[in-house]
Amino acid sequence: MPKLTIDGKEIEVAPGTRVIEAAKQAGVDVPYYCYHPGLSIAGNCRMCLVEIEKTPKLQIACHIQAGEGMVVKTNTEKVLKTRQHVLEFLLVNHPLDCPVCDQAGECWLQDYYMKHGLYDSRVSEDKIKKPKAVSIGPTVMLDAERCILCSRCVRFCDEVSHTSELGIINRGDHGEIAVFPEKELNNPYSGNVVDICPVGALTDKDFRFKMRVWYLKSKDSICNGCSRGCNIQVQYNLDRPHHTGGDRVMRLKPRFNENVNKWWMCDEGRYGYPYHDHNRILTPRKREGAAVRDMTWDEILPEVTRKIEAAGTKLAVLVSPQLSNEELFLAREIFRGKLNVKDMILLSPNGDGFQDDFLIRADKNPNTRGAEALGFAGDAKTLADLAARISQGSVTGLVIFGQDIYERFEKLGLKADLSKLAWTVFIGSNHNRASEAASYLLPSATYVEKEGTFTNCDSRVQKFNKVLEPLAESRPETRILLDLAACLGVPFSYAETQDLFHELSLRETLFKGLTYESLAEGGSDIRTMAAPTAPVLQQFDNIL
Amino acid sequence: MEKLLSKYFIPGKTFTLAEYEQDGIAAFASIPPAASQTGRLESGGGYQAARSMFEKFPDPKLLIEEVKKSNLRGLGGAGFPPGMKWSLVPQNTGKPVYLVVNADEGEPGTFKDKYILRHNPHLLLEGMMIAAYANNVHKAYIYIRGEYTEPWQKLVRGVEEAYAKGYLGKKIFGKDFALEIVVHRGAGAYICGEETGLLESLEGKKGFPRLKPPFPAVVGLFGCPTVINNVETLSYLPFILNRGSEWFAKLGSAKNGGLRLFSVSGHVAKPGIYELPLGISLREIIYTHAGGIRGGRKLKAVVPGGLSAAIFKADEIDVGMDFDQLRAKQTMAGSAGVIVLDETTCMVKALYVTMRFYGHESCGQCSPCREGTGWVSKILKRVSEGRGRTGDVNNLLDICSFMGGTTICALADGAAMPLCSYLEKFREEFEYYIQHGKSMVDGTALETETALVH
Numbered sequence: 001m002p003k004l005t006i007d008g009k010e011i012e013v014a015p016g017t018r019v020i021e022a023a024k025q026a027g028v029d030v031p032y033y034c035y036h037p038g039l040s041i042a043g044n045c046r047m048c049l050v051e052i053e054k055t056p057k058l059q060i061a062c063h064i065q066a067g068e069g070m071v072v073k074t075n076t077e078k079v080l081k082t083r084q085h086v087l088e089f090l091l092v093n094h095p096l097d098c099p100v101c102d103q104a105g106e107c108w109l110q111d112y113y114m115k116h117g118l119y120d121s122r123v124s125e126d127k128i129k130k131p132k133a134v135s136i137g138p139t140v141m142l143d144a145e146r147c148i149l150c151s152r153c154v155r156f157c158d159e160v161s162h163t164s165e166l167g168i169i170n171r172g173d174h175g176e177i178a179v180f181p182e183k184e185l186n187n188p189y190s191g192n193v194v195d196i197c198p199v200g201a202l203t204d205k206d207f208r209f210k211m212r213v214w215y216l217k218s219k220d221s222i223c224n225g226c227s228r229g230c231n232i233q234v235q236y237n238l239d240r241p242h243h244t245g246g247d248r249v250m251r252l253k254p255r256f257n258e259n260v261n262k263w264w265m266c267d268e269g270r271y272g273y274p275y276h277d278h279n280r281i282l283t284p285r286k287r288e289g290a291a292v293r294d295m296t297w298d299e300i301l302p303e304v305t306r307k308i309e310a311a312g313t314k315l316a317v318l319v320s321p322q323l324s325n326e327e328l329f330l331a332r333e334i335f336r337g338k339l340n341v342k343d344m345i346l347l348s349p350n351g352d353g354f355q356d357d358f359l360i361r362a363d364k365n366p367n368t369r370g371a372e373a374l375g376f377a378g379d380a381k382t383l384a385d386l387a388a389r390i391s392q393g394s395v396t397g398l399v400i401f402g403q404d405i406y407e408r409f410e411k412l413g414l415k416a417d418l419s420k421l422a423w424t425v426f427i428g429s430n431h432n433r434a435s436e437a438a439s440y441l442l443p444s445a446t447y448v449e450k451e452g453t454f455t456n457c458d459s460r461v462q463k464f465n466k467v468l469e470p471l472a473e474s475r476p477e478t479r480i481l482l483d484l485a486a487c488l489g490v491p492f493s494y495a496e497t498q499d500l501f502h503e504l505s506l507r508e509t510l511f512k513g514l515t516y517e518s519l520a521e522g523g524s525d526i527r528t529m530a531a532p533t534a535p536v537l538q539q540f541d542n543i544l
Numbered sequence: 545m546e547k548l549l550s551k552y553f554i555p556g557k558t559f560t561l562a563e564y565e566q567d568g569i570a571a572f573a574s575i576p577p578a579a580s581q582t583g584r585l586e587s588g589g590g591y592q593a594a595r596s597m598f599e600k601f602p603d604p605k606l607l608i609e610e611v612k613k614s615n616l617r618g619l620g621g622a623g624f625p626p627g628m629k630w631s632l633v634p635q636n637t638g639k640p641v642y643l644v645v646n647a648d649e650g651e652p653g654t655f656k657d658k659y660i661l662r663h664n665p666h667l668l669l670e671g672m673m674i675a676a677y678a679n680n681v682h683k684a685y686i687y688i689r690g691e692y693t694e695p696w697q698k699l700v701r702g703v704e705e706a707y708a709k710g711y712l713g714k715k716i717f718g719k720d721f722a723l724e725i726v727v728h729r730g731a732g733a734y735i736c737g738e739e740t741g742l743l744e745s746l747e748g749k750k751g752f753p754r755l756k757p758p759f760p761a762v763v764g765l766f767g768c769p770t771v772i773n774n775v776e777t778l779s780y781l782p783f784i785l786n787r788g789s790e791w792f793a794k795l796g797s798a799k800n801g802g803l804r805l806f807s808v809s810g811h812v813a814k815p816g817i818y819e820l821p822l823g824i825s826l827r828e829i830i831y832t833h834a835g836g837i838r839g840g841r842k843l844k845a846v847v848p849g850g851l852s853a854a855i856f857k858a859d860e861i862d863v864g865m866d867f868d869q870l871r872a873k874q875t876m877a878g879s880a881g882v883i884v885l886d887e888t889t890c891m892v893k894a895l896y897v898t899m900r901f902y903g904h905e906s907c908g909q910c911s912p913c914r915e916g917t918g919w920v921s922k923i924l925k926r927v928s929e930g931r932g933r934t935g936d937v938n939n940l941l942d943i944c945s946f947m948g949g950t951t952i953c954a955l956a957d958g959a960a961m962p963l964c965s966y967l968e969k970f971r972e973e974f975e976y977y978i979q980h981g982k983s984m985v986d987g988t989a990l991e992t993e994t995a996l997v998h
Contacts, residue, residue, distance in 0.1 A: 046912055
């Protein structure tokens with residue numbers, strides 16, 4: 001374990017640690033562009049040049065490994081001057097089109113200029129012209145003039161997505177990022193190059209000109225696009241509906257989690273957010289034949305209660321792997337525990353999709369493992385049996401959690417005469433065929449409008465936060481279920497999602513020892529929680 | 545003065561393997577008397593050194609020691625002793641060790657390797673065999689400058705001859721030692737002469753110099769330990785083995801063994817290749833060997849070691865031309881490309897042309913070099929067109945001081961050295977040009993429209 005001194009601070013780091021990382025650990029800020037902890041070292045931007053005692057030339061902190069007794073200085077006059085000049089070099093041919101650049105506000109050139117530059121420009125030569133606003137794939141736009149040739153995007157495509165679409169063509173200050181002939185940047189992780197581009201060279205078509213980034217607010221969450229559970233940030237705005245047409249969620253960004261997604265997320269997850277603001281079910285609604293009537297929650301819940309009570313053993317409940325652990329637990333307690341419903345079946349609202357050996361999982365649900373852990377199953381035989389009993393008329397009432405049963409039954413080849421159902425209750429956030437046909441429509445919140453936990457494909461329990469208020473009349477499923485339970489005369493005393501998780505952790509062996517707090521923000525620190533719980537977690541991971 | 549390599553530099557002639565092997569070059573009627581004065585090769589002929597090294601140095605380490613004692617320096621430009629370089633190559637990695645010959649002679653003002661390749665590629669091939677044996681190399685690559693079409697043809701023919709004779713291949717000279725040689729042509733980038741840029745290019749990638757460490761000796765071509773030597777360096781090895789390292793060391797100056805090929809160009813009466821001892825004075829090269837300044841004009845400045853070396857004024861030429869003495873004068877021996885400029889040279893225009901080269905050849909990886917070289921050449925272009933401004937010289941000097949020493953490879957340093965030295969040593973010419981919009985020397989400025997742009 002080499003011990004070194006950085007700006008007078010002594011620090012011991014793991015062997016092989018780069019000085020730039022050692023500095024981070026010591027709380028010393030060394031600026032950089034090309035360095036990225038998830039990519040190979042390119043060492044080309046030269047922003048991280050630091051002084052190392054007994055070494056005549058400045059050294060790049062991203063490449064030099066920490067050595068025993070090394071004395072590093074990051075704030076000498078020589079370092080600061082060099083840094084300023086490197087920044088000046090980077091801006092020699094930069095178009096300085098910040099007013100029309102989408103990166104403004106999150107641009108490392110702007111930030112570092114304010115921090116390390118602050119010189120008067122002395123460039124009076126013509127700048128080199130390069131292609132601007134070039135579509136290099138379905139998701140990304142390139143502005144070669146703004147590019148500082150840090151090669152992060154090239155390395156990402158070589159080393160992370162393993163697709164190698166990008167390269168640097170031409171030489172010297174005529175160098176530019178380009179896609180190889182007959183290729184386009186269309187790999188399933190293309191959006192990440194925008195995240196790692198420190199400047200405005202690569203911008204996201206989905207987000208371009210939608211909103212200035214300084215208007216965005218951000219909250220941590222977990223992607224629900226597949227069973228990986230990538231850690232993300234939901235970035236939103238509520239104050240500028242005149243710009244957004246009323247949309248609230250503006251974009252999703254990956255959030256570092258060493259154990260799940262590192263720094264990355266897939267395009268499917270990244271661009272899968274519009275449903276939060278579109279095609280939403282806004283109010284409780286009742287359908288009788290062709291007549292449709294909006295209702296209040298106070299009106300609709302007693303009616304639903306009466307239907308459920310009357311159905312007795314002819315009731316079936318289709319829970320979804322889109323539901324959180326807490327929602328599944330509560331649904332189980334009410335329907336299986338209190339009402340003794342035998343038919344509680346797990347039905348995915350979607351079929352298996354694309355899968356790779358990196359992040360993307362075929363199971364497009366965030367909580368299948370959680371549902372299984374809580375005792376839910378939905379194998380082909382069970383579903384076929386349900387379909388038969390619907391057709392026979394022995395199941396007449398159905399509670400659905402968002403699934404389009406018409407589409408699902410068709411896809412799964414289940415022969416059921418759904419018209420035989422006397423009624424259906426649809427608890428969900430977005431319209432589909434099943435919601436349109438449902439007798440009772442109970443609008444629920446999307447995952448950004450509620451909190452809870454998902455258990456990912458590797459049995460990692462991760463917490464997602466409430467980012468936004470539920471849209472219009474929609475409510476979180478926990479609230480809907482608790483109110484329904486009260487109407488059904490089987491009230492629960494859980495006030496918060498946290499209480500439900502606590503109860504779940506007491507009752508379910510697999511969740512034992514977990515506390516809501518210990519999951520931290522999004523579970524990024526799940527394995528490094530306080531000592532007493534860590535072993536239990538480890539155990540939990542192994543068992544499931 | 546004795547000639548080693550240059551005695552083979554007979555206009556219009558390329559030595560075949562058989563001719564090289566023959567006992568001494570005096571046997572050829574076509575050779576003018578001047579070239580044959582030294583008579584027979586003391587070795588008893590070409591390829592004798594390589595043929596006999598297996599018995600002479602049963603342990604290749606002894607061969608490395610012998611080369612170290614010769615004080616042979618790396619003649620590609622850096623001056624790093626090849627013996628030392630070889631002893632840094634790990635032999636226990638379980639990976640093959642490669643030998644790569646840098647024949648990408650691209651330093652402006654340097655044309656020595658071209659002569660070797662064109663007139664006697666077997667000098668290099670024999671040197672390669674020696675280096676291969678010393679380093680346990682069984683596969684070697686020659687990366688030759690793309691523009692060297694004729695030398696490439698001669699080289700390839702030489703390699704074919706050596707294969708045909710069994711001097712290359714599975715068992716060289718019938719010994720249990722294999723050596724395969726691949727000749728690879730570059731595509732015209734100066735940066736591919738930088739050894740790690742060369743390796744990248746040889747691997748089929750863009751010629752971006754690599755971060756060091758690791759050095760090529762440890763992680764080089766295809767991730768394997770690699771010896772990279774210049775053509776001229778290797779070509780001296782047969783002489784060292786034949787006549788002994790002490791003899792070679794004594795030819796040169798302290799710690800700078802032997803002779804080297806000085807490429808003399810510019811305003812001299814007799815430009816060309818001069819094979820002279822290391823440490824010889826620059827004045828002697830110019831006035832004794834290259835015939836002095838053409839047309840009886842006055843000397844103005846000399847670039848001593850290829851374009852990237854800091855320039856000397858006329859009164860600085862009493863200097864010993866070896867790696868250490870030139871370093872002490874804040875310049876470098878480099879590739880021994882001596883560019884002589886007489887009094888008719890406008891230093892402003894000369895520097896513009898120089899810097900345009902670096903701007904054109906910078907690979908573009910490191911920000912200070914990519915942007916700095918381009919920026920500097922644009923400023924100099926503007927100045928040369930008579931549109932200079934007060935402060936340009938100071939700006940150039942400031943840019944220069946942050947361009948060098950901050951990058952992955954030495955190209956930026958190579959650009960900074962002429963830039964700084966021209967500006968400092970001929971500052972009044974630059975100030976005059978900026979003030980008057982024209983050259984102090986020839987009274988003209990470059991025309992804006994016709995000025996060369998890259």
